[in-house]
Amino acid sequence: MKPTFHHRLVNNSFEDPCVYVRVLREKRAFLFDLGFISRLSPSDIQKVTDVFETHTHIDHFIGFDIMLRALLRRETPLKIFGPANIIECTEGKLKGYTWNLIQEYPLRIEVFGIEEGFIRHAGFYAENCFRRKDYEKISFDGIVLKEPPFEIKAVCLKHQIPSLGFSLKEDFHINIDKAALGGMGLPVGQWLSEFKKAVRENASVKTEFKISGKRYSMKELEGIAKITRGQKISYISDSSMDEANIKKIIDFVKDSDTLYCEAYFIEKDRERAVERHHLTAKTAGRIAREAGVKNLVVMHFSPKYREFPDEPEKEAMMEYNR
Ligand SMILES: [Zn+2]
Numbered sequence: 001m002k003p004t005f006h007h008r009l010v011n012n013s014f015e016d017p018c019v020y021v022r023v024l025r026e027k028r029a030f031l032f033d034l035g036f037i038s039r040l041s042p043s044d045i046q047k048v049t050d051v052f053e054t055h056t057h058i059d060h061f062i063g064f065d066i067m068l069r070a071l072l073r074r075e076t077p078l079k080i081f082g083p084a085n086i087i088e089c090t091e092g093k094l095k096g097y098t099w100n101l102i103q104e105y106p107l108r109i110e111v112f113g114i115e116e117g118f119i120r121h122a123g124f125y126a127e128n129c130f131r132r133k134d135y136e137k138i139s140f141d142g143i144v145l146k147e148p149p150f151e152i153k154a155v156c157l158k159h160q161i162p163s164l165g166f167s168l169k170e171d172f173h174i175n176i177d178k179a180a181l182g183g184m185g186l187p188v189g190q191w192l193s194e195f196k197k198a199v200r201e202n203a204s205v206k207t208e209f210k211i212s213g214k215r216y217s218m219k220e221l222e223g224i225a226k227i228t229r230g231q232k233i234s235y236i237s238d239s240s241m242d243e244a245n246i247k248k249i250i251d252f253v254k255d256s257d258t259l260y261c262e263a264y265f266i267e268k269d270r271e272r273a274v275e276r277h278h279l280t281a282k283t284a285g286r287i288a289r290e291a292g293v294k295n296l297v298v299m300h301f302s303p304k305y306r307e308f309p310d311e312p313e314k315e316a317m318m319e320y321n322r
């Protein structure tokens with residue numbers, strides 16, 4: 001099965017966190033957190049349409065300026081989703097520069113501040129020298145972005161301040177059965193993309209496709225599409241160790257194919273983890289195990305473990321595989 005989303009940590013686990021998600025067959029990508037993004041190529045950055053910020057501590061938002069610099073002349077808008085204060089933090093960043101010569105630039109930034117029950121929305125547009133424009137509040141039922149065939153959900157967590165967790169879920173995945181294709185004597189080609197699009201959009205069985213000069217209806221082709229469960233990728237960063245918070249995370253990341261989870265402290269520094277409102281590696285392992293996650297990636301380690309860089313992952317995996 002060819003996955004729809006390719007995802008990876010941009011940095012090593014001691015650098016400021018950031019996960020890059022590439023949407024296959026589209027010139028599009030998402031970012032979970034805007035930590036250290038200097039390792040992304042200019043073309044990687046150009047593809048980013050949506051950014052999902054857990055919170056605006058400096059290690060998670062420092063990449064904003066580099067992204068802004070790269071996107072100033074881009075036509076496609078940039079959307080940023082984050083906790084309630086993301087609008088003020090973005091405004092503060094933008095106010096740190098002088099913008100008298102950019103009215104001709106196309107960039108539009110839409111910012112969404114997520115709280116329990118509603119989302120605040122503000123726009124910052126180059127044509128208007130990035131002055132803030134407020135819109136009406138939108139209600140929030142857990143989904144922050146829905147663009148079939150996928151949706152992105154957020155959950156409000158605690159990190160002394162509000163912090164968000166995110167999950168990206170594909171509605172379903174369409175696999176082409178090559179044997180069935182061969183059996184019908186049909187070649188692979190561009191028509192398959194149109195066919196998949198039609199399946200995704202639940203097109204009428206009478207929809208026709210022209211293949212090697214012949215016409216085939218959706219009904220005739222139905223045997224070549226195998227529908228399987230879509231991918232789910234979750235991202236949890238700085239989050240408190242209290243049990244209610246942990247339970248909320250387990251519920252939210254349930255059955256993820258991949259979970260990216262912070263492991264800032266190890267269990268022997270549990271007290272420090274509680275004090276600093278971070279998870280331990282062992283807790284990350286427990287979350288992944290109890291949630292039935294298929295693949296756990298731990299990240300965002302305290303610099304105090306630089307001398308034992310494998311320790312947090314070892315501890316998390318031991319608990320995960322228990
Ligand atoms: Zn952090």
Ligand SMILES: [Zn+2]
Nearest residue numbers: 055057159238
């Ligand atoms: Zn933090």
